[in-house]
Each structure stands twice: as structure tokens, then as C-alpha cells.
Amino acid sequence: MQLGAFVILAVLVVGSAAGLILKRNPIHGALFLVVNLASVAGLYLTLRAEFPATAQAIVYAGAIAVLFVFAIMVLIPGKEETGPDPLRGQRWLAVPVVGVFLLLSGLILRSAALKGPGPAAHVPGGIEAVGRLLFTDYLFPFEVTSFLLLAAIVGVLTLAKRKA
Amino acid sequence: MVPESYYVALSAVLFSMGVLGVLVRRNPLVIFMSIEMMLNAANVALVAFGQRYNTAEGQVLVFFVMCVAAAEVAVGLAIIVVIFRLRRRLSVDELSLMRW
Numbered sequence: 001m002q003l004g005a006f007v008i009l010a011v012l013v014v015g016s017a018a019g020l021i022l023k024r025n026p027i028h029g030a031l032f033l034v035v036n037l038a039s040v041a042g043l044y045l046t047l048r049a050e051f052p053a054t055a056q057a058i059v060y061a062g063a064i065a066v067l068f069v070f071a072i073m074v075l076i077p078g079k080e081e082t083g084p085d086p087l088r089g090q091r092w093l094a095v096p097v098v099g100v101f102l103l104l105s106g107l108i109l110r111s112a113a114l115k116g117p118g119p120a121a122h123v124p125g126g127i128e129a130v131g132r133l134l135f136t137d138y139l140f141p142f143e144v145t146s147f148l149l150l151a152a153i154v155g156v157l158t159l160a161k162r163k164a
Numbered sequence: 165m166v167p168e169s170y171y172v173a174l175s176a177v178l179f180s181m182g183v184l185g186v187l188v189r190r191n192p193l194v195i196f197m198s199i200e201m202m203l204n205a206a207n208v209a210l211v212a213f214g215q216r217y218n219t220a221e222g223q224v225l226v227f228f229v230m231c232v233a234a235a236e237v238a239v240g241l242a243i244i245v246v247i248f249r250l251r252r253r254l255s256v257d258e259l260s261l262m263r264w
Contacts, residue, residue: 006166010174017181026193033197040204049211052226071241094187105176129220145231152235159242
């Protein structure tokens with residue numbers, strides 16, 4: 001049952017990623033990205049990680065996807081990947097490079113401490129445990145995060161208001 | 165219970181597809197989406213490892229990655245919009261100058 005859910009979600013994730021890479025129109029890519037992000041949220045649910053799943057649905061599939069669609073609407077795309085490609089040979093080179101990368105990560109997977117069952121299970125407390133950690137051990141990084149978001153807001157405003 | 169190694173393998177595949185997207189595509193928006201996909205792949209691996217070792221720290225790290233990704237997308241899209249305003253075209257191959 002769980003394996004079935006995992007397989008379905010994995011097929012969705014990989015398929016939508018392939019769609020994002022292959023489709024020429026960036027708005028199709030954005031919609032594939034939404035599917036991809038939503039199925040990753042489902043993957044988190046099958047891992048019994050509710051907090052990342054909800055955060056994924058809200059932050060990624062909600063805010064970031066909308067931001068992408070807005071940017072595509074502003075930029076009037078569709079004509080930028082036509083015409084001759086000056087770097088065509090280099091682009092074909094990308095496929096074996098990624099193949100080697102995948103091979104290396106496969107080797108790491110076989111050698112890493114992923115064999116057999118994990119340590120004895122005491123059920124991690126879900127959202128409660130995450131919140132407890134976030135506001136005790138990780139309090140300082142948490143505050144730094146707020147500063148980072150503030151800096152991003154200010155930076156985006158200065159960039160967007162500048163006269164071209 | 166699905167073994168965590170399946171999730172880590174899926175994460176590796178997803179990350180590789182993100183790398184492929186970054187290397188193959190010319191549109192900076194699509195490259196950006198591929199980068200988001202790579203961040204997502206790292207998140208999946210983090211959650212899988214966290215669940216395997218029965219700790220919530222993986223999910224805390226995912227939270228931080230999401231914050232950084234949100235900030236990155238906002239700033240990056242603003243930069244892309246400014247570049248488009250300046251040049252009226254969008255292709256990463258033409259953006260070879262740091263300034264002009």
C-alpha cells in the first residue's frame with residue numbers, strides 16, 4: 001500500500017521533471033513544476049513528515065509557483081529559445097555529464113549507511129518535535145532566517161524600482 | 165514501510181534532472197525552475213534521512229532550505245526582470261558580460 005503510493009508519486013515527480021526540461025514553452029514548465037512540487041509534498045506525507053508537506057504546499061506550490069507564473073506573464077516569453085543554438089555541441093555534452101553524476105550518486109547510495117533497518121524506532125513527534133527544535137536548539141538560525149527574508153524584500157524592491 | 169534508500173535514490177534522480185535542466189535549457193526562468201527542483205531533491209533526502217534516524221532535525225533543515233529558496237526566487241526573478249528591461253531578450257548565452 002505504502003509502496004504503491006510511493007511508486008505513483010515517484011512516477012509523477014520524475015515525469016513532471018522531464019516535462020519541465022523538455023517543454024519549450026516556459027508556462028508549461030511552470031505548470032509541470034507545480035505538479036512536481038505537489039507530488040514532493042505527497043512524498044513527505046508518505047514519510048510521515050507533515051510539517052514539510054504543509055510548508056511545501058503553501059510556500060512552493062502556492063507562493064513560488066505563483067511568482068514564476070507572474071514573472072512569465074511580465075516577460076512575454078516564447079521567442080527566446082527559437083533560432084539556431086550557438087552552443088549545441090556543448091548542450092549534448094550535458095547528457096553524459098549528468099549520466100556520470102547519476103552513476104556517482106548511485107555508487108554513494110550503495111556504499112552509504114542506508115543498508116538494513118534504521119536504529120530502533122521511537123516515533124518522532126511530528127510537528128510538535130519540529131517546533132520544539134526550531135525554538136530551542138535552532139533559535140538563532142531561525143532568527144537569521146527572518147533577517148534573510150527581510151533582506152530579500154528590500155533587495156527586490158530596490159531592483160524592481162530602479163529605472164531602466 | 166518503504167525503505168528510506170528508495171527516497172534517497174529518487175532524490176538523486178530528481179537532482180540529476182535538475183542539473184540536466186540547468187545545463188540544457190537557455191531560458192533563465194526554466195533554469196530557475198530546475199534549481200528549485202534541485203533544492204526539492206535535497207529536501208527529500210533530508211527528510212528521508214531524518215525519518216531514518218528518528219530525529220526531527222531533517223525537517224528543521226528543510227524549513228531553512230525553503231526559506232532560502234523563497235528569498236532566492238524573489239531576488240533571482242527580480243534580477244531576470246531587470247535584465248529583460250535592459251536588453252529586451254532573455255537568453256543566458258548572451259549574458260556573458262559582468263557589466264557594460
